[in-house]
Amino acid sequence: IVVAETNKGSTSDLDGNFIITGIKPGYVKLNVFFIGYKPITTEDILVSNNNIPYVEIQMEQNQQQLQEVVITNDPFKKGLESIVSMQSIGIKEIESNPGSNRDISRVIQSFPGVGSTPAFRNDVIIRGGGPSENRFFLDGVEIPVLNHFSTQGASGGPVGIINADFIRKVNFYSSAFPADKYNALSGILDFKLKDGSREKTNLQFTLGASETALTLDGPISKKTSYIFSVRRSYLQFLFSAIGLPFLPTYNDYQLKVKTNINKRSSFELISLGSLDHLSLNTGIENPDASQEYILSQIPVNNQWSYTIGGVYRNYFDKGSHTFVISRNMLNNQLYKYPNNDKTQPKSLDYISTEAENKFRYELTFRKSNIKYRFSSNLEYADYTNQTLQQLFLDDSLINFQYKTNLNVFKYGLSGQASKRFLKRRLMVSLGIRFDGNNYNSNTANPLSQTSPRVSASYALNDKTAINAGVGRYFQQAAYTTMGFRNNAGQLVNAGSVKYIGLNQYNLG
Secondary structure, eight states: OEETTSSOBOOOOTTSOOOOOOOOSEEEOEEEOOTTBOOEEOOOEEEBTTBOOOOOOOOOBOSSOOSOOOOOOOSSOOBTTBOSSEEEEEHHHHHHSTTSTTOHHHHHTTSTTEEOOOTTOOOOEETTOOGGGEEEEETTEEOSOOEETOOTTSOOOSEEOSOGGGEEEEEEESSSOOTTSOSOSSEEEEEEEOOOOSSSOEEEEEEOSSEEEEEEEEESSSSEEEEEEEEEEOHHHHHHHTTOSEEEEEEEEEEEEEEEEETTEEEEEEEEEEEEEEEEOTTOSSOOHHHHHHHHHOOEEEEEEEEEEEEEEEEETTEEEEEEEEEEEEEEEEEEOGGGOTTSOOSEEEEEEEEEEEEEEEEEEEETTEEEEEEEEEEEEEEEEEEEEEEEETTEEEEEEEEEEEEEEEEEEEEEEEEEETTTTEEEEEEEEEEEESSSHHHHOGGGGOEEEEEEEEESSSSOEEEEEEEEEEEOOOHHHHTOBOTTSOBTTTTTOOOEEEEEEEEO
């Protein structure tokens, strides 16, 4: 194991443990070599005087004996299942990106093909798609909410939930998704999180442009470590001081506990949550016309969310089993009093919840120089909405009342095979996926949502390659669409809702 661009390094013991000393504080990468395995360069690792980073490096067996080993670092790394349009983003890039405030959504907005949005929004819009067409994973656990004050039915919001102190790297797929990643049309962000220190307890305090953060990590036992953080914003004080009519406050927590059960098995507990409150600054003295208008229109918003999941991994010769079980929930409340007078009945009273329980199994193995990956998933979702709103129609005040409850059972199955040809110059990956749910007859048959895909890359030389991919992808309609009912309590879209389909073609 060698520190990149230096002559400092070390060798591991029989269990793979190693220590490298005398490294200057900053970001470093490691070049790792082992007989019978492919050489690898790690993502950026932050080294400081008061923190000993714990690094776990996964290597891939090499089926061929190489005469010469060359280490290169390519941000567009080609995994066998993601040959096209996958970019790996390290923590150094997140920390140093100008204007992003350590927010991964804002970092991605600076990438080619990603649309720009207003400065107060974190919507990720890829190649003309929508912010509701992306999916997010934390070490294999799906998180439906990525931002504080999130837009229900989409993923946008003003501030990201994930603390950058947790991130080891982010794999950003802008198309040509692996078959085990599902329910997305535009993009997938697959976050890989740091492990807590195995040596000692560390404390890190961060003061950002809009919030403060406290991060703790350390050992629980010889085989178990943790990393935990909490954040709280202070925007409400700044906004009040400069006389803005709205006062946002957001809080979040993040937790990862990892235990190595034995040399072949591990378990990770992942959790993420947020608590947001948007109040009105009704104490402004002599508000101007703009302030009065905003105060009269914006409702109070209370929102909280959480995700908790467990990931069990078991490794065997040339393969692995992965089991993921998780639950997530979003609670969104908005209300408004006429003229902000609490003695009057509310003109808007909205509360909605979305809860999902998920199970996923993945099998990965190699046989005859072909890498296979199969996955299956089951999900149960519950959506509720209660709305009371006063509306003016034809110069008459109407009290609109709405209530709905929806339960959906979802299922999916996928398979993918990948191989190198022509002395490893050609990479080819074939995948197929099936998805369905019990909402109606249009969505119940997984064959109606058959999602084939193929991608390939041919290396012309050491620095140039031709990449191509084609695939069909599906995404379920939003719960707000599926659960909408009329005054008689009937699901308005029950007979017409289908999965949203998209064909993608890539060449470069």
